[in-house]
Amino acid sequence: MQINKLGEFGLIERIKKTIKTDASVIKGIGDDCAVLKLDKSRFLLCTCDMIIEGVDFVKGEDPFLVGRKALAISISDIAACAGTPRYCLVSLGLPKNTRVEMIDRIYRGMNSLAGKYKINIVGGDMSSSDKLTIDVTMIGEVDKKKLVLRSGAKTGDIIFVTGRFGGSIKGKHLKFTPCLEEARFLTRNFRVNSMIDASDGLCQDLGHILKESAAGAVLYEDLIPLSKEASGIRDGLSSGEDFELIFTLGIKEGRRLIASKKMFYPIGHIVNREYGLQFVDKHGRQKKIDPAGFRHY
């Protein structure tokens, strides 16, 4: 059987079944970060993301932005767990004819975010490859009491997002700012039940929250904030790489967040699992939709 028959998430599920972990692993494969015991008050967070020329960026793209993106997507995963990024390692696969000036610019892009967020680049590896490949492992930490996973959504929760969706391919995917500060604000001031960063598309990533929380959801077309680059609601629901956070709060906390007038958008609410993912269009028509967005296979 070829992997595209199973799909990326089917493959991850299959791998997960073969893996055993010990009691020091709070959360292994299947969330934005792995969560590991560190000390009495903190967990260690780890995540890695690989980007490859031709898949995640095009040949000829500004290497500064490519390096920046490589770091940004891992920072976004740490944000989704309400953590603080601290250290990263960078593996580079480089074609033999790569120019040194290009590597300089990749690192300038990475250093721009590392400096901003006080992240230490502490190691890496290099290998020769046909296409430019960057794999970043980010290590962070989170106060035990602040950790948010995908699995905590409850019936009645209001679903929020941190920003607009769709059309990211036109530029945002290379220039987005990871929602670290938003996540910090939220977990300092509200009880956040579940959170994920939207890398694969709004519906698909909300789908991960629903699966891990054994829940369903209703989304309202009227409420979904579209980027001006989005081609329409379909694009907003399913195109990937927006890197906004999707999160849920209990009804009281959710109302308090709405009343705070901060820039978070309520887009729907959590319902019982049996409903699956329901979508209410602007004419009030409701239908069940499939949470599938962009997949690698």
Added chain:
Amino acid sequence: MQINKLGEFGLIERIKKTIKTDASVIKGIGDDCAVLKLDKSRFLLCTCDMIIEGVDFVKGEDPFLVGRKALAISISDIAACAGTPRYCLVSLGLPKNTRVEMIDRIYRGMNSLAGKYKINIVGGDMSSSDKLTIDVTMIGEVDKKKLVLRSGAKTGDIIFVTGRFGGSIKGKHLKFTPCLEEARFLTRNFRVNSMIDASDGLCQDLGHILKESAAGAVLYEDLIPLSKEASGIRDGLSSGEDFELIFTLGIKEGRRLIASKKMFYPIGHIVNREYGLQFVDKHGRQKKIDPAGFRHY
């Protein structure tokens, strides 16, 4: 300028200069592992290694052995710092026509070592690529008092290796056992001044110890243990992927290790930096050699 003019290590030096780290980083880029503050008694160790089809293994190689190797080389880096591997993340770049059964075998190979050494596979990423690419990040820990770096070699130290060199390409590079137990035995019973794992070749990796320790060395052809697969002394000195440990002990500790009759091989000694790397052949002729072995660029 193309990267092959600068070379892999020139490139690493160049990158290192652009990177700033804070006081929690005991050792950043430039050792087998990054060493980070963890708690009062332990440091956190992190390392990553990327292997790519056609460079580090050939197409058609048993995926079990490829997966096993991907983990083994990172474990070897943790061993070189006298640490214990605990957690790992695996990024996979997979061609679209990859068979699921192949992924199963890759993970079976990884799980074989993860099980043996009680390592938790806690996360990863997947992307589509032209050639099978595996990047493993290994996180471990080390007792602060046991940490060994490349930089501690002192004039007069005896240089030892844990095993035989050369001809690894004929099979050992896919089947070696990382020297975790050897490193543990050494640091429990001896004061080890410096250590590295030999991935790029005996001379080149000893060269890293010499550079970081600002030292020179004399090696004796008669003493260098060659694998039966080695084509000769040149192969033993410069072909890579042996994954034995190279380490140095002060003269008294070194004599005590030799007297213990454990299977470690003394191959030479550390001298002042001005001498560079000296090689004494079996006829007693001494010459200065260049520590360059296999390089990616």
